Amino acid sequence: MDTTLADPLVGRLVDGRYRVESRIARGGMATVYLALDIRLDRTVALKVMHRSLAEDPAFVRRFCGEAKAAARLSHPNVVQVFDQGSDGDVVYLSMEHVPGRTLRDVLRERGRLGPREAVEALIPVLAALGAAHQIGMVHRDVKPENVLVTDDGRIKVVDFGLARAMEGDRHTRTGMMIGTIAYMSPEQVTEGHxxxxxxVYAAGIMLFELxxxxxxxxxQNPMSVAYKHVHxxxxxxxxxxxxxxxxLDALVARATDRDPDRRPAxxxxxxxxxxxxxxxxxHDPEGSPPPPAPATQAVSLPPPSDAAPLSTAASPPASAPNRTLVQPRADLPDEETGSSDQESAAPARRLRLNWFLVALALVMVAAVAFSGWYFSRTSYVKVPADLVGKNVSAARSEAESRGFRVRLGKGVHDDKIPKDSVVRTEPAAGTEVExxxxxxxxxxxxxxxxxxxxxxxxxxxxxxxxLTQAGLKVEKISRxxxxxxxxxxxxxxSPPAGEEVKIGSKVEIVVSAGIALPDVRGMERDxxxxxxQEKGFSVRVREVRGSGRSCTVIEQEPAAGTAVDKNETITLTVTRCMPEFSWPWGNRDDDGDGDEFIINVPDVTF
Known part of the structure; x- marks a missing residue:
């Protein structure tokens, strides 16, 4: 029977916008459909979450949050997320449709790649992951199944944030680890972090595989593989x-170091x-290298119950060993149980119930119980919003009292938040973190x-x-x-030169209006x-006949009160000065009008 025809979503118009045309692939977490966005008239890949996940409010909330974060990630090597939403019991993600195949398909068809070709395939994957890391997003499930190779040879990474969306409260309370065991870093296994x-670790494992x-x-089981990642x-x-x-050996070793601090940041x-x-x-030799012998193939792991991200390419689902796994971390064997795989192969020893096996069983039970208790302690809290605006020291103390590890980032300028107060937090306020x-x-x-x-x-x-070049404005001009x-x-x-002010502040400019010319009319010439001259002017005098007192200023040019510059020449019009002299028979009249004299007539004796 054709499963596509039996799929109830095929032919349905989802959310009044996406007409589902066919089913591309199905996994444990979602089913991918080819759909037409009738609003924008474009083909998209519609990833629909399985009903069991869609019925979990915590998952839906996380899924929507991660989808929004993924939609902000714009990079040529990332499958673009267009939209997310729900229509009844259908919770979906609308993504760029990428015709092609996965890197897993390439490995399955060709076998291993040459060293140079393998690094060439890894470089765009690292570019995509680097763009995500720059905005604080971690993929968490890097593997060949999540790397798409388009028909024209371009490489794109898919499923950012979906492994994170799986980590709902119902999982973390029981100490679950989410991811693909074959590519899971030691800290993901032991800490769920x-x-x-x-x-970077997963990318190094993928390079090894390429x-x-x-x-x-x-x-023999997923936990034994996880044990090897740790030890x-x-x-x-x-x-x-x-x-x-x-x-290339050195690059793999650097990326897969068990100590995260020794890996690239x-x-x-x-x-x-x-x-x-x-x-x-x-350069790689011509032709693809032959695939490895069967003895080198990875052992198949049992498929998980509900976690397999799907690519948007029309390729078959990933094989069981590489599906995203939801697994209790408490199942990780300790040193002795991890080395007992070969011993357990002997039926006689498994059936021999002596005191040693009883003691070993008790130790194993205690170890598993302790691991379950230890890993179940993981809980999630929200980044408090009330740290923003607080003094840095007070915010640090408060955050540490709430269980966070705190560091100070690089300061930024802000017009509203006072100096040495918190502008923002990373992750942002309200984000749910461990x-x-x-x-x-x-x-x-x-x-x-x-x-x-x-x-x-x-x-x-x-x-x-x-002022404009300095980023300041002119408030007014005073004279x-x-x-x-x-x-x-x-x-x-005003403010004076050299004083520091906010960019965009207004500055008053005070301009010289020159010197106000004093009024010297009526003064004597000297x-x-x-x-x-005391005020710095040059003086030119022009004498004219007048009826007033001699040597008196009757006009000035420029006029009194005019604004002039220092050293400017001022022309004074002065009444002609009469020289002082004595008459033998009399003196000038002292009234200054110049028209009268007092005649002294000497005594004459006749």
């Missing part, structure tokens, strides 16, 4: 494929190493300040231009009389000249 370095054609660890060192690819360049850092490695690798997670406080450096430039002596236009600064030139600013 994933950060950018966990994606070069060797197999995964580094085998086991063993990933072998160099050259141990399985002789002739593998040592620089994120995918961008590993991308730099990968590009450097690629430059040093010789108890004990690292919380970064971003402190405020206060508003961005700029010094008021020195404008003295500039013209108005020059001063305005200089004052000034003896020293030329008329029309800047005397000073006095008028002295007054003007």
């Amino acid at each position: 994933a950060d950018p370095r966990s994606d 070069v060797t054609g197999r995964q580094p660890y085998e086991g 063993d060192t990933v072998p160099p690819p050259s141990a399985l494929v002789p002739g593998t360049p040592p620089q 994120d995918a961008s850092a590993m991308l730099v190493l990968a590009v450097e490695t690629h430059r040093s690798l010789p 108890t004990g997670s690292l919380l970064t406080l971003i402190p405020s450096l206060g508003p961005r300040l700029v010094g008021v430039p020195e404008l003295s002596g500039l013209t108005e236009q020059e001063a305005k231009k200089r 004052i009389s000034h003896n020293e600064v030329q008329r029309g030139r800047v005397v000073r600013t 006095e008028a000249e002295r007054v003007l």
